[in-house]
Amino acid sequence: MADTPEPLFELLNEVAIISQLSGSLFEARLPDGFLVSHFGVLNHLLRVNDAPTPRTLARNFQVPKTTMTHTLSGLARHGLIRFEPNPRDGRSKCVRITEAGRRFHGDAIAAIGPDLAALAARIDTAHLAGTLPALRELRAALDAMRDV
Amino acid sequence: MADTPEPLFELLNEVAIISQLSGSLFEARLPDGFLVSHFGVLNHLLRVNDAPTPRTLARNFQVPKTTMTHTLSGLARHGLIRFEPNPRDGRSKCVRITEAGRRFHGDAIAAIGPDLAALAARIDTAHLAGTLPALRELRAALDAMRDV
DNA sequence: CCATTATAATACGATATCGCACCATCTAGA
DNA sequence: TCTAGATGGTGCGATATCGTATTATAATGG
Numbered sequence: 001m002a003d004t005p006e007p008l009f010e011l012l013n014e015v016a017i018i019s020q021l022s023g024s025l026f027e028a029r030l031p032d033g034f035l036v037s038h039f040g041v042l043n044h045l046l047r048v049n050d051a052p053t054p055r056t057l058a059r060n061f062q063v064p065k066t067t068m069t070h071t072l073s074g075l076a077r078h079g080l081i082r083f084e085p086n087p088r089d090g091r092s093k094c095v096r097i098t099e100a101g102r103r104f105h106g107d108a109i110a111a112i113g114p115d116l117a118a119l120a121a122r123i124d125t126a127h128l129a130g131t132l133p134a135l136r137e138l139r140a141a142l143d144a145m146r147d148v
Numbered sequence: 149m150a151d152t153p154e155p156l157f158e159l160l161n162e163v164a165i166i167s168q169l170s171g172s173l174f175e176a177r178l179p180d181g182f183l184v185s186h187f188g189v190l191n192h193l194l195r196v197n198d199a200p201t202p203r204t205l206a207r208n209f210q211v212p213k214t215t216m217t218h219t220l221s222g223l224a225r226h227g228l229i230r231f232e233p234n235p236r237d238g239r240s241k242c243v244r245i246t247e248a249g250r251r252f253h254g255d256a257i258a259a260i261g262p263d264l265a266a267l268a269a270r271i272d273t274a275h276l277a278g279t280l281p282a283l284r285e286l287r288a289a290l291d292a293m294r295d296v
Numbered sequence: 297c298c299a300t301t302a303t304a305a306t307a308c309g310a311t312a313t314c315g316c317a318c319c320a321t322c323t324a325g326a
Numbered sequence: 327t328c329t330a331g332a333t334g335g336t337g338c339g340a341t342a343t344c345g346t347a348t349t350a351t352a353a354t355g356g
Contacts, residue, residue: 009257128282131159134278203333203334213336
């Protein structure tokens with residue numbers, strides 16, 4: 001199964017381009033002052049349905065702690081997340097999404113709806129949906145490989 | 149063919165995560181001071197085998213002109229690209245990859261080789277390779293939708 | 297228990313990304 | 327031909343991202 005990695009590089013290249021283009025599109029639809037990084041954190045918090053620490057989040061996203069600190073402070077400033085004491089570690093805190101954060105997340109997805117519809121009209125979505133399991137496998141593998 | 153966009157959003161989500169994780173991995177292997185954005189430009193220049201203008205590059209990547217100006221100046225400073233006058237537009241210039249840039253590109257890919265091999269060992273690469281045509285279609289559609 | 301080492305979060309400064317404004321050049325239309 | 331509007335690239339400043347250093351706290355081992 002371990003084959004020449006070149007096709008893998010090419011695939012990751014495609015992924016990077018797709019991510020860049022779709023991210024720019026999405027970000028243009030977010031309210032002023034918000035970035036994909038903000039949405040990404042909210043999305044993750046909803047997905048895991050938990051209140052992870054900044055450290056855990058930084059790891060999950062593979063960004064430096066200071067980057068995550070800054071991103072979270074922006075979200076907190078807008079009331080989209082709140083910080084709670086971490087009962088297991090006095091140095092730490094837990095990040096919880098607020099009701100406003102949930103609404104923000106829903107609104108952001110709604111705002112990109114028309115663009116996605118336009119995109120779906122241009123492609124074979126059924127064909128593309130077939131790629132989802134493989135992409136999930138790839139993500140899981142990358143998750144397993146990341147710095148702890 | 150135009151279906152509910154929700155699965156599309158989910159797929160783009162997976163793509164964004166994969167891109168973030170693989171990008172961090174790749175960037176860790178680049179020489180100090182270099183970012184994925186630098187490599188991306190070199191990769192693109194090799195791919196199109198042409199000397200596009202900064203404006204065209206900024207469009208292709210869907211980043212602001214000033215961002216591209218800054219990225220290109222970094223590449224030029226290291227001799228990985230050079231600027232040539234644009235014979236068709238006195239306001240503009242053409243960006244050409246240098247021999248050093250080609251070598252840099254090759255070295256960067258070689259440097260990520262072991263990681264890709266390790267990744268390939270964890271996944272069904274044949275299954276994943278099957279996703280490439282669909283991803284290319286998606287990229288082409290996004291390319292068609294982008295701001296001109 | 298205590299000393300050493302490790303770790304979580306943040307202050308701070310450097311650089312990357314971004315938007316606004318500007319100037320030189322180009323394009324389009326009267 | 328000329329003028330108004332548009333465009334390419336960059337200066338400049340604001341913010342996002344990043345790395346170093348710091349402090350408080352936790353973990354580990356003798």
